[in-house]
Amino acid sequence: MTQPDADPDAVTVTETGVGKFQVEVLAGGAVFLADEPPEVGGLGSGPNPYDLLASALGACTAMTLRLYAERKGWPLRRATVRVLHSRTPAAKDCFAREVTLEGALDDEQRRRLMEIADRCPVHKTLEGGSEIITVMAAPPDLAALERSGLGHMQAMEEACAD
Known part of the structure; x- marks a missing residue:
């Protein structure tokens, strides 16, 4: 289902046609599904x-803490x-973030990491x-791809790649 000409700098989300909400996400070379609960x-x-x-907030926080601790040579x-x-209709969205720091860090290092x-x-x-x-973007002309042989030929070449 992944598009062959996907932009490596973009996140591409495509409906899978399975279920009502399931989509395939192509991000940073990884492919995964997103969906809603039953x-x-x-x-x-x-x-x-x-x-x-x-997840983006949590991942970025953990990565930023790791980068800072390594630059400082701290034992995180x-x-x-x-x-x-x-999320409530009457209020702003709220993200509550709980950070656990493991390692032989002193109080000042822990305080600074929380600032970071x-x-x-x-x-x-x-x-x-x-x-x-x-x-709005135009959908790809799949018929033209097939007529040019790119669609099927590309699929065959990918299947035969070592």
Whole structure:
């Protein structure tokens, strides 16, 4: 289902045609499913969009902490970030982030790492908001690809690649 001409700098999300909400996500060379839980009509075959957003915050926080600790030569053995998201119609979205720092860190190092957690790029994006630009793109001309032989030939070449 993955598109052969996918932009490596973009995240591409395509409906799978399986279930009501299931989509295939191509991001950073990884492919995974996103979906909604069964109680709202999905198959539960992957994280929902808000789980993905919370995952982005948690992943960025842990990675930023790791980078900072390594640059400082601090003994951070492991960072674990747990993120909870709540959304109510009357209030702003809220992300509650719980950071666990393992290792022989002193109080000052722990305090500084918690400050750094608030400086991770995804935290700053969520905190500041973003501009979203949406444009309509034309669907690929699959018939032209088949007529040119690119679709089937490319599939055969990929199947025969070592």
